[in-house]
């Protein structure tokens with residue numbers, strides 16, 4: 001499968017991706033945001049390491065789902081989307097009305113063309129993990145310069 005295909009007409013790039021078992025797939029013609037890592041304890045437990053997420057406007061994301069997609073709501077208005085068949089974590093969103101959906105970068109088909117630009121909640125990063133100091137590191141969430149993931 002080809003993750004990135006350039007349309008010579010308008011330079012548009014399409015991204016595709018999906019879960020490990022294939023029950024859920026997605027595609028978008030939106031330009032995906034650079035990857036941000038979230039090391040908060042909740043993301044660490046849910047992903048098994050840390051959340052590395054890109055994202056786009058939810059309205060620009062076409063999701064194909066055979067019924068396996070489930071949403072876990074660990075606190076009111078915060079949702080992690082995962083495949084109930086294979087367990088892949090695919091999405092993260094809130095109901096705050098910003099229209100944004102975060103997409104776990106590891107589910108984007110390769111080559112993704114993405115780069116990692118920032119890390120959040122580094123104060124909660126696991127002790128076995130070596131943080132990348134070449135990117136912007138935020139100890140906690142700062143509303144001033146970005147969102148959690």
Ligand SMILES: [Zn+2]
Nearest residue numbers: 019021083086
């Ligand atoms: Zn799956």
Ligand SMILES: [Zn+2]
Nearest residue numbers: 038039040043
């Ligand atoms: Zn997090």
